[in-house]
Amino acid sequence: MSDARVNAGPDHVVWPPEVAARYRAAGYWRGQTFGALLTSVTAAHAGRTAVVGERNGEIERWTFAELDERAHRIAAGLAASGIVPGDRVVLQLPNIPEFMAVVFGLWRAGAWPVFALPAHRDSELRHFAGQSEAAAIITVAEHERHDHAATARAVAADVPSVRQVLVVGSAEFGELAASEPRELPDPDPAGVAFLQLSGGSTGLPKLIPRTHDDYLYSVRESARICALRPESVYLAALPVSHNYPLSSPGVLGALHAGAASVLAPRPDPDTAFRLIESERVTITGVVPPLAAAWVQAAARTTRDLSSLDTLLVGGAKCGRELAERIGPALGCRLQQVFGMAEGLVCYTRLDDPDEIVLGTQGRPISLDDEIRVVDPDDPAASSADVVAPGEIGALLTRGPYTIRGYYRAAAHNATAFTEDGFYRTGDLVRRGPSGHLEVVGRTKEQINRGGEKLAAEEVENHLMAHPGVLDAAVVGVPDEYLGERTCAYVVPTAGSAPTAAELRRFVRERGVAAFKVPDLVLVVDAFPVTGVGKTSKRELRAALAALAEKR
Numbered sequence: 001m002s003d004a005r006v007n008a009g010p011d012h013v014v015w016p017p018e019v020a021a022r023y024r025a026a027g028y029w030r031g032q033t034f035g036a037l038l039t040s041v042t043a044a045h046a047g048r049t050a051v052v053g054e055r056n057g058e059i060e061r062w063t064f065a066e067l068d069e070r071a072h073r074i075a076a077g078l079a080a081s082g083i084v085p086g087d088r089v090v091l092q093l094p095n096i097p098e099f100m101a102v103v104f105g106l107w108r109a110g111a112w113p114v115f116a117l118p119a120h121r122d123s124e125l126r127h128f129a130g131q132s133e134a135a136a137i138i139t140v141a142e143h144e145r146h147d148h149a150a151t152a153r154a155v156a157a158d159v160p161s162v163r164q165v166l167v168v169g170s171a172e173f174g175e176l177a178a179s180e181p182r183e184l185p186d187p188d189p190a191g192v193a194f195l196q197l198s199g200g201s202t203g204l205p206k207l208i209p210r211t212h213d214d215y216l217y218s219v220r221e222s223a224r225i226c227a228l229r230p231e232s233v234y235l236a237a238l239p240v241s242h243n244y245p246l247s248s249p250g251v252l253g254a255l256h257a258g259a260a261s262v263l264a265p266r267p268d269p270d271t272a273f274r275l276i277e278s279e280r281v282t283i284t285g286v287v288p289p290l291a292a293a294w295v296q297a298a299a300r301t302t303r304d305l306s307s308l309d310t311l312l313v314g315g316a317k318c319g320r321e322l323a324e325r326i327g328p329a330l331g332c333r334l335q336q337v338f339g340m341a342e343g344l345v346c347y348t349r350l351d352d353p354d355e356i357v358l359g360t361q362g363r364p365i366s367l368d369d370e371i372r373v374v375d376p377d378d379p380a381a382s383s384a385d386v387v388a389p390g391e392i393g394a395l396l397t398r399g400p401y402t403i404r405g406y407y408r409a410a411a412h413n414a415t416a417f418t419e420d421g422f423y424r425t426g427d428l429v430r431r432g433p434s435g436h437l438e439v440v441g442r443t444k445e446q447i448n449r450g451g452e453k454l455a456a457e458e459v460e461n462h463l464m465a466h467p468g469v470l471d472a473a474v475v476g477v478p479d480e481y482l483g484e485r486t487c488a489y490v491v492p493t494a495g496s497a498p499t500a501a502e503l504r505r506f507v508r509e510r511g512v513a514a515f516k517v518p519d520l521v522l523v524v525d526a527f528p529v530t531g532v533g534k535t536s537k538r539e540l541r542a543a544l545a546a547l548a549e550k551r
Contacts, residue, residue: 085110343402
């Protein structure tokens, strides 16, 4: 029987006992909870700044001691309000200091945060609350002109399990957050700590169960690989509830290192550059479209960005053309990161040669991250199906911080995981001799044009090489004769935009196969994005479908 199903419970799949024992023996899983982590860091760095936030143009700072006390008070208040260990609580907060206090308060109360993004609305919140059978929703009254409190209350009225809605900033929440601290039982470090959301831009996200043990291993290693120390200052430019700014190395990596986290209310260059200058930020992480915007804005800014040592780029493939622009434009080191909320995280290392940093998305953080690169058309994907070194294949992985199954998703788990417990990531990669991975696309973004298969990101990278192109996104268009044709959406740089004919000729002259030259090129002002800032190819495809209907 497969190890991925031996330990299947009613809600989620866990690691086989012998595998879990091996991870503990190796020191990956240390039996520490998130609450215990904050306690230990506070003991070492009580007076240092832990969190910096901006509210109505005013800077707010909390020390580790202040964060620790707030989290204790919130935990006590949550327990008094009826939240019990194991309760799921949908947490939808923007980048404000209370995020850190509330999430650690939930962990100390033994509850499981369900990390919703600020961009999520009624449909997503109903899905998260219903799927997790959430006991509560914690949100803010309003953010970016949306009434989050009203949305949360509407969801609570329709989802029977939701007993309360707590609005940060309200008098009711203020009373809860002022509760007298008291000792609460520490949860099981091997148990679920929270539910994260699966990535992708199609369909409703799956819920990902992460434990204290497995996630803290990833956090510790990320902080080490990114060379975080107490003097570091991490800027959370993206929504902090997303896996990437939470843990790669994110605000949790900064906290582990005793470093400060600066929570940016918005990720735009003006806001980010102002905070980099004023808070002397040393490290931050962005997605490729945002990196491109920062690179362009850096040429005009008068802000002092000299404190910035490292810019991590991840969340999606960073093409080489963009990668080469980052260092010269921002005066910092590029560190590529490739990971997923389901587990596996890869980094280029700070001492990697330029060719590795510019051309790959890094190598796994753990020696026990098992990697298979297999024929994407082979449904079995056993070890016998691994492609030859250097060839493109579908990435499968398992390891000490990669889940063995989604939460309450048995049917999906049957296809998302192999019989022997490997997670099918959906990524197409090429593995180099050093173990570094180059992401070349997604299995679902592989376009089949008349039997010739191409990775969208390869074509995007060619388009990005044009000096008049700031960003590019290639999607498949249904075609009666070829099955699919290609459409390239292009965002131009400042100045006159290149024509469609010019861009098609440019790609052709770069020596690519004819079937890789985009059949259609559309120049647009900006791309639609998902809640964390990734380009939403689902919306681009929908726009094409709408355009076709009008013709």
